[in-house]
Amino acid sequence: MCCERSVAIEHFADRLLAACDAKGPVCVGLDPVFGRLPIALQDRAPHEAIEAFARAVIDAVADHVAVVKPQIACFERYGADGYGAYERVVDAAKQRGLIVIGDAKRGDIGSSSSHYAAGLLANPRGADALTVNSYLGDDGLEPFVRLAAEEGKGLFVLVRTSNPGGDALQTLELADGRTVAEAVADMVAQLGERYAGDAGYSCIGAVVGATKTAEQQSLRHRMPRQLFLVPGFGAQGGTAEGVRGCFDGEGRGAIITASRSVIYAFDQTSADWQSSIAEAAIELRQQIQEIIAR
């Protein structure tokens, strides 16, 4: 248990599970792209437009989902101005009571990872959780893990990504019979073992793509204490069957995340685009709740 020394800090996994129990295990990805915004927002500078749009999406979905996941690349595209917009979007989502997963996929040697952890995850500016990359191994992840454990934050380590090209490295077979993704899963399970909350889940979770149906049972088995962040549902082709295997027997332990299929569910010329986004978020939540109830 990571938080015994500081009872005031709630464990990330317990906080996330409670939010998902209340509002459904669904996350809306905030991937704002200037050219896809409502026409009405395109009269300002791009970094201002994507910030305004992301804030509007937050307002539209805050009553319907538990979690949002801003994609920092969309903001970094506009340099320091965009980076400031990202920080304000994270803050706006936290103010609305949403849990915020910064989709940063950072990973470096330990000394550099400690800087990323301080900038992107530590209070008060940081997100509640961060996606991270394990290619540099456990000493590269350790500063993120330590900060998550000490400050009630979460991590989602890339294990099996939803994109087609992910196969190139992640599905390679090892001499011991595992795939590379399974070896990373074992590393993540071991890293996260010490940091379980009251509900049995660790603050160190895993990214497992919705499109990788055949592998989900194996990955769930290897990572029984990991929350799964599951991208690729909807626009990338993930299906109901493709996400059912990510949940535990009680329908917990996974968060299904959709970006483009929700945040661009509008006609760019419509004045009522926020309502369309809210409806898409509600529909996503219903779809996932039906899948869990099966």
Place this chain on the structure above:
Amino acid sequence: MCCERSVAIEHFADRLLAACDAKGPVCVGLDPVFGRLPIALQDRAPHEAIEAFARAVIDAVADHVAVVKPQIACFERYGADGYGAYERVVDAAKQRGLIVIGDAKRGDIGSSSSHYAAGLLANPRGADALTVNSYLGDDGLEPFVRLAAEEGKGLFVLVRTSNPGGDALQTLELADGRTVAEAVADMVAQLGERYAGDAGYSCIGAVVGATKTAEQQSLRHRMPRQLFLVPGFGAQGGTAEGVRGCFDGEGRGAIITASRSVIYAFDQTSADWQSSIAEAAIELRQQIQEIIAR
């Protein structure tokens, strides 16, 4: 050849090799950490202090080395203010005629990688080259590759990192006898094959740690057209033998990078700390040139 359509744009590898021929194949890493700065700089806000320090390092080493490599994590630690400092440091180094490798280790699915490429690599704000992570496979790298090929920029894909924890994933043996790092090396060689410059080297290079002596011959053999960016010399324990194998028979094709052993080569209370950094850069260059000459 990637630049046939636009003869005005010089190929990154040719530009880098010419710079290394002139000034030695040496790169100084800019990893500014507030608590390690000269006392005289610590009276200002951290993001201002690290910017001032990085600019002073650039001035101290610009006559002695060809390349600098700002570590973006050190700047992101201070949020949007730090990000702005990173951008100004990149610009200052380019103004001094240095080739700038942004040490960002970014990697995501294709749509997100295209945003990172636009923000961190595209003109006029971007660095000359970027370090990137291959865990998401070729479609995640493709936007970086396309931009590098079209705009005369470079990439260094993480293949074998210098940190101890890198072994956990990178040295795993595959069923076909290769290691994970060798499989990534083959992917990088294939990705970069189409993009060779006049000297035969591709604009798609590789990061290969100086501490991994035993593997360098194999990696050089697998990636004959890749420039190697070689971290870990000095502070991390890399030796002369550990870098010799990264160069080709003519002593070209690799850039040895050192950060802490150069940029912190001073007494924090000394007024003459810039001279100490310049001396450390000159010594590093001499060491590497002696190794090549053997």
